[in-house]
Amino acid sequence: MNLNRYMNLLIPIIAILLGLICGAIIMLVSGYNPIAGYSALWYGIFGDSYYIGETVRQITPYILSGLAVAFAFRTGLFNIGVEGQVLVGWLAAVWVGLAFELPMIIHLPLSIIVAALAGALWGFVPGFLKARFKVHEVIVSIMMNYIALYVTNAIIRDVITDNADKTDNILPTASLRSGFFENLTDFSRMHNGIFIAIIATIIMWFLLEKTTKGFELRAVGFNHDAAHYSGMKVNRNIILSMVISGAFAGLAGAMEGLGTFEFASVKSGFTGIGFDGIAVALIGGNTALGVIFGAVLFGGLKVGALNMPSEAGVPNELVEIVIALIIFFVAASYFIRLLLFRFKKEGK
Template identity: 65%
Template sequence: MFNQFSRWQKILIPVISVILGLIVGAIVMLVSGYNPIEGYTALLSGSLGEGFYIGETVRQITPYIFAGLAVAFAFRTGLFNIGVEGQLLVGWVASVWVGLAFDLPKVIHLPMAILAGAVAGALWAFIPGLLKAKLRVHEVIVTIMMNYIALHLCNYLVRYVISDEQNTTDRVPESASLKSPFFETLTEFSTMHYGIFLALAAAIIYFVVLEKTTTGFELRSVGFNQHASEYAGMNVNRNIILSMVISGAFAGLGGAMEGLGTFGYGFIHGAFSGVGFDGIAVALLGGNVASGIILAAALFGILKQGALIMPLQSGVPTELVEIVIAIIIFFVASSYIIAYLLQRLRKGAK
């Protein structure tokens, strides 16, 4: 549907989505007896008001970029990867495992640990890709189920393999860490790390692969019409698997950013992190293009970080903050409805 709009209209649709979310969120705060101006001021202050908050916001943005790229890559190739959350978790644990298992120079150790996260995510996504290609099992069902398998498998590995029956692993050594003393000083000891540069590089790779390579053309063609692609001589099954593998690699890298950067260790997850699921909204808001995903991830990073400070500075209860954030995300995810309404208005005006 978005293809029917001009460039400025494609930009306008997600902007309208965000504005509507903010307006409805403000109404909810007003009805609940709170000042929305104070609430949103606190949200911005808690995400961009100080060096520490800016660093924490950038740190939040990093995995959102990877999650958005993972979901969007599958979207662009005709697949719906709901398993980004699970792929992110296995990438997280794999990167920490490699970080703890070897004693190597940083120039070797850190790339190896990051690569382990990408490979783990790719292998986890390979399974639903193979089932889709060979048996036509719907990837949505498989990836959803594999999220739960990933959650409990990772918890088992953390407790019984990587640690000595503990809820957390040891911290990865400096040779496998993405943390930066420079960023710590610059952002008043926030958890910001070098991962943001890797995320931006991944967005560039995403663009180049999909838009500038023959492989990307084939992947998009298969996603658009499998029968026509097969008639043109393309290997449809191979491209389905490859698409899921690349999508999973992006997700696994997002997990590596958390394991080697934000936290620096693995731990027992009582529930999903939510980053992989939010990646769906990030991809939708970003229009499945690299630049849009970066901007959408920035919005989500601001919302998530600001929401932590919003109750303290404005008095808005945490539960209400979560409702407001959920409303904004709802309108973001409903951007296709807004596109449909704009299309109807445009037809009515003719």
């Protein structure tokens, strides 16, 4: 096997294995049985149809938030504002789901599109400031997260409701829930949003890899000056990249608002979906297919961890440690790469 060719695949796999091994060591040191812990984790992911449905439900927004981060990364930008874009997309989807009485064939797509537009608008602000005034997108997008959190809370309390902490449930015509999936997965919250996530993955891959505009976006990310001298509109592409990234994040919010919960509520803190999307993109190597694998890993760990305290007595905080270790080893990919090359040379 050509090590160079498969390096991007090997490094995340090795990082996951190292994270799991270190997690097992921590369990042993803490007095827990790692075999029982990981068995409970596995059962919590694949043990029955309900757990599988909940895992797929958790994977769905992770795919979209991972795509949002990965798309920006591939075009030379760091969209750390995905969390805020998720929040505004969530609220926008629920608002449309409550405000209109339309046939499902119109109501559901409209709710999803408005959520994507809301996320795109929230991504436009840091993109415009980056392109026009050279303000770093990380700083702006971090601040936009907090603005999104408090603005959406204020809208829920003072506009959509009369000082309530949550909205009414959306109309059935705007729901992503499916009776087929409920019956198939013993009434889990799995919904049709998984198909939207897969379609979005294909769109990102096709746009970046198979279109002229995708080549322009990647070229601007690699080198602004070279792209400018070749005649590309650098500022326009920076804004477009953040807008598309925000649209993916807005869709992730729609998955929660129209599928998992079917309402919007006042939040005391961030959902974590946008921040976890950074790790999903990192594990997936910022590729469309890799994001799916990263989302499966994170979604499985998040849902499976809920079974560990009851089945094995292991606190689910240890799963958070395992996730953190996996991210650490992926971030330390240079050392893994170095070890692999050294192992290859010694094997010759």
